[in-house]
Amino acid sequence: MHKTEEQETAISLCTDLAVKIACVTGQAGTGKTTILADAYEETFTTFCNQHHMDIEKARNTPQDQMPFSIALCAPTGRAAKRIEEATGLSAKTIHRLLRFSVPKDDDDFGLPAHSKINPMPYDVVYVDEASMLTNELRRQVIDAMKRGSVIRFFGDINQLPPIGSSSPFAKDIEKFPSVRLTTNFRSTDGIISLADKIIRNRMPMNNDQVTIQRVTGSIGGSTVLKLAEKIDFTSVNNQIICPTNTTTHGTTAINRSIQQRFNLNKEKITLYKKDKDGTLTTKSFKRDDKILWTSNDYNLDIMNGTTGKVLDFDKENGSIYINVDNKDVEIPSQIETFNTTTQERYSYDPRNFLDLGYAISTHKSQGSQFDIVAYVLSRSRAATRQNVYTAVTRAKEKLFIINIAGSLTFALDNIVDIYNEK
Secondary structure: OOOOHHHHHHHHHHHHHHHHOOEEEEEOOOOHHHHHHHHHHHHOOOHHHHHHHHHOOOOOOOOOOOOOOEEEEOOOOOHHHHHHHHOOOOEEEEEOOOOOOOOOOOOOOOOOOOOOOOOOOOOEEEEHHHOOHHHHHHHHHHOOOOOOOOEEEEEEOOOOOOOEEEEEEEEHHOOOEEEEEOOOOOOOOHHHHHHHHHHOOOOOOOOEEEEEEEEHHHHHHHHHHHHHHOOOOOOEEEEEEEOOOOOOOHHHHHHHHHHHHHOOOOOEEEEEEEOOOEEEEEEEOOOEEEEEEEOEEOOOOOOOOEEEEEEEEEEOOOOOOEEOEEEEEEEOEEEEEOOOOOOOEEEEEEHHEEEEOOOOOOOOOOOOEEOOOOOEOOOOOOOHHHHHHHHOOEEEEEEEEEOOOOHHHHHHHHOOOOOOOO
């Protein structure tokens, strides 16, 4: 396919190994993934020529036997899997690239094995979905780069910044050599054209792929259930997305109502967890429930953002059996593990990483795509232009926006400041 001048510029920038840090940004449909794959392949070819290696032979050579190394990564497991499927290249989560220790319930516990004193072995690192990076995770990646290596950040600054944080990716675009892609190659796509209107603060309208339904708050919940009677949101291919977990029309309330209406299994297993502030929370799961995995767990090899289904559970020992990524996994009530970084042995309950997954937050949807998306938009602090844009661009084929009490107008006028922390 013929490339635009800005695409050629982006590839040239990414393959210039004299540039230590470079960024490529562009909204949905501008070809970021194609550029990333082409730049990766061109860099691979350059290294092969430098080392007088046959390119096809090099592709089949184990990484630890290669004289050079290129890594492709993303902030979540779902994002890594998606970029892997889109490019055909092997991808990891950033946490796995940095070799984080297995986390406890306390997110601050995990530490990366790779750091300034023990750098990563990679010559080039490509980071996709860079808009999701927190300041801390970005710093850890940069610190772990070996001398002479380079890093390339790809992302969409129109998407949500990290929770409670400014966007280091947006700042990097201003600070380091960058290319902003502007040509939309999917302008005839109804979802992409709607996303473009959202960025420009123009009220989106119905089209062949998008249905916007304005309803009052009193019937918001029943509208979701009626839609779910027509579209199978119990499938991992279709997804309900909300700006927030809380509120009357947040993920918690919708998950309960979908579970009650569409999962007629009577028996359930209930989990109890005491939060740091002493609050006791409960979660109940039935067989066939759609679930969302909310953390990176290297013992079980399940990554944050993965969706799946409950197969069975054992009330006596507390185990829950799930299917994720086409594999069956037992989630026990306790896992004992050893943290090689801190030399500490401890146990944790991995079932705490399970949530109902019929409805997920926009933040949790980042890095994923689904055939059909229903975006349930109600008025809250989380209802922002970036939230709307991020949610609608998760849909590939059909998009339904349930606009509760005119929240769409409110959200488009509500913009997150990505340059300053909240």
